[in-house]
Amino acid sequence: MGAGFLEALRAALPGLRVLTAAGEVEAYRYDETEYLHPGVPLGVAFPRSTADVAAIVRLAAAHGVPLVPRGAGTGLSGGATGVEGALTVVMTGMAAILEIDQANLVAVVQPGVINADLGRAAAAVGLFYAPDPASFETCTIGGNLAENSGGLRCLKYGVTRDAVLGLEVVLADGTVIRTGGKTIKDVAGYDLTHLFIGSEGTLGIVTEATLRLRPAPPPSLTLLAFFATVHDAGRAVAGITAAGLVPVTLELMDRFTIRAVDAAMRVGLPADAGAMLLIESDAGVGAADELDRAEAACRASGATEVARAADPTEADWLREARRKAHWSLEQAGVARMDDVGVPRSRVPELLDAIEAISAEAGLPVGVFGHAGDGNLHPTFVVDRDDPTAEARINAARARIYEAAIALGGTITGEHGTGVAKRAYLEAQRGPDAVRVMRAVKAALDPQGILNPGKVL
Numbered sequence: 001m002g003a004g005f006l007e008a009l010r011a012a013l014p015g016l017r018v019l020t021a022a023g024e025v026e027a028y029r030y031d032e033t034e035y036l037h038p039g040v041p042l043g044v045a046f047p048r049s050t051a052d053v054a055a056i057v058r059l060a061a062a063h064g065v066p067l068v069p070r071g072a073g074t075g076l077s078g079g080a081t082g083v084e085g086a087l088t089v090v091m092t093g094m095a096a097i098l099e100i101d102q103a104n105l106v107a108v109v110q111p112g113v114i115n116a117d118l119g120r121a122a123a124a125v126g127l128f129y130a131p132d133p134a135s136f137e138t139c140t141i142g143g144n145l146a147e148n149s150g151g152l153r154c155l156k157y158g159v160t161r162d163a164v165l166g167l168e169v170v171l172a173d174g175t176v177i178r179t180g181g182k183t184i185k186d187v188a189g190y191d192l193t194h195l196f197i198g199s200e201g202t203l204g205i206v207t208e209a210t211l212r213l214r215p216a217p218p219p220s221l222t223l224l225a226f227f228a229t230v231h232d233a234g235r236a237v238a239g240i241t242a243a244g245l246v247p248v249t250l251e252l253m254d255r256f257t258i259r260a261v262d263a264a265m266r267v268g269l270p271a272d273a274g275a276m277l278l279i280e281s282d283a284g285v286g287a288a289d290e291l292d293r294a295e296a297a298c299r300a301s302g303a304t305e306v307a308r309a310a311d312p313t314e315a316d317w318l319r320e321a322r323r324k325a326h327w328s329l330e331q332a333g334v335a336r337m338d339d340v341g342v343p344r345s346r347v348p349e350l351l352d353a354i355e356a357i358s359a360e361a362g363l364p365v366g367v368f369g370h371a372g373d374g375n376l377h378p379t380f381v382v383d384r385d386d387p388t389a390e391a392r393i394n395a396a397r398a399r400i401y402e403a404a405i406a407l408g409g410t411i412t413g414e415h416g417t418g419v420a421k422r423a424y425l426e427a428q429r430g431p432d433a434v435r436v437m438r439a440v441k442a443a444l445d446p447q448g449i450l451n452p453g454k455v456l
């Protein structure tokens with residue numbers, strides 16, 4: 001079946017780059033979830049146009065060959081990992097910014113555009129693309145759409161979903177549809193745009209996106225607050241929210257993460273701090289006032305030290321240090337990053353639960369994340385050759401998901417379900433909601449060829 005499909009593919013699209021050698025295919029088997037055990041792809045294709053993608057999908061449907069859409073492979077739930085006998089379709093060759101429409105504050109892009117490249121293109125004309133995952137220098141817009149990714153500025157400006165006006169999507173039979181366009185308001189029919197966002201490549205392959213830009217905000221002012229315990233930092237997050245403040249960034253790092261970041265990046269963070277908040281305001285003339293009020297909330301929650309970045313260079317450096325939290329923890333061992341969310345008032349309770357679970361399991365954990373969104377990344381750091389680590393992490397993470405759900409939260413705030421969280425989806429959403437998801441999947445992909453085994 002596979003050989004016949006590849007032969008037909010080469011005949012139909014002679015210019016298409018297709019890798020099939022074992023060593024080459026292996027490079028596209030994993031994403032950033034190195035602990036998963038993915039299947040071996042039949043091959044890896046690099047389409048250059050919507051017509052290429054549509055032709056690939058039509059042939060795959062005719063031959064019953066599954067497809068795995070893939071961006072940069074930075075995913076943290078296994079969405080782009082290989083499926084045995086499937087063709088992985090890498091979208092990075094479709095990386096054109098087709099239009100920056102200043103009159104309508106809109107960008108039209110292909111899915112392989114790197115998030116930070118779009119940000120730079122918008123900034124060049126005084127505009128701003130808000131969603132900025134910490135991986136923004138490497139991840140693609142297609143991956144961001146498929147995961148509905150968040151980032152460091154999403155507290156104020158929303159997640160990827162909030163920046164999307166329309167999509168071009170290739171469906172599972174090769175049909176190409178458009179779901180919206182440059183209009184800010186458009187309520188004709190069902191909201192298909194938002195059905196595809198967050199669908200992790202299981203309902204269609206995005207080949208173009210119309211995205212919302214904003215006027216560039218004023219430069220940010222930056223505040224660091226240190227606390228004796230992570231619980232106090234969590235209380236400060238809840239206090240800032242309760243005070244009605246919406247800073248552009250409100251990020252947390254715990255003691256373990258602060259030490260790892262400082263060891264890796266030499267930022268000069270205090271090694272004795274129990275936790276740290278990075279708070280930024282881009283409110284222009286109101287920024288200093290916003291940070292004063294955030295500082296008051298931090299002090300009311302027991303902040304031991306509060307400092308402001310001296311200048312934009314220092315602020316950039318501190319933000320970069322936070323973005324490098326996962327990488328820094330990886331320097332200390334195998335870092336298994338997770339992703340849970342709770343209503344913001346319950347961040348202190350989630351932090352307490354994570355601390356207790358990791359202590360009971362004897363697993364060192366670094367906690368950091370988008371605390372202002374109630375979204376934390378408990379990251380277990382273990383020895384590479386500890387044979388018991390995987391089982392112990394799996395038991396501990398199941399308990400963390402239970403705690404998040406019990407607090408009214410979620411098993412994933414932004415990294416997606418993929419393969420990693422599939423087994424917990426029903427606990428989160430309930431059997432009836434999962435049945436509706438299966439019905440949607442069956443309606444759009446009756447053969448089940450798009451990213452099988454992911455999400456559901």
Ligand SMILES: Cc1cc2nc3c(=O)[nH]c(=O)nc-3n(C[C@H](O)[C@H](O)[C@H](O)COP(=O)(O)OP(=O)(O)OC[C@H]3O[C@@H](n4cnc5c(N)ncnc54)[C@H](O)[C@@H]3O)c2cc1C
Pocket residue numbers: 031032068069070071072073074075076078079080091111132133134135138139140141142143144145146147148149150151152200201202204205206207326327414415451454
């Ligand atoms: C260090 C680090 C920091 C990170 N920080 C953040 C963060 O702050 N916030 C956050 O949300 N995530 C973060 N991530 C996770 C990851 O970067 C995001 O999920 C990102 O959006 C994935 O993009 P990608 O291009 O790498 O997609 P991939 O990993 O290649 O794919 C992700 C999913 O998208 C699907 N897909 C890709 N392209 C398409 C397409 N064109 N059409 C349909 N489906 C498609 C794939 O099938 C897969 O299910 C981080 C990851 C790392 C390694």
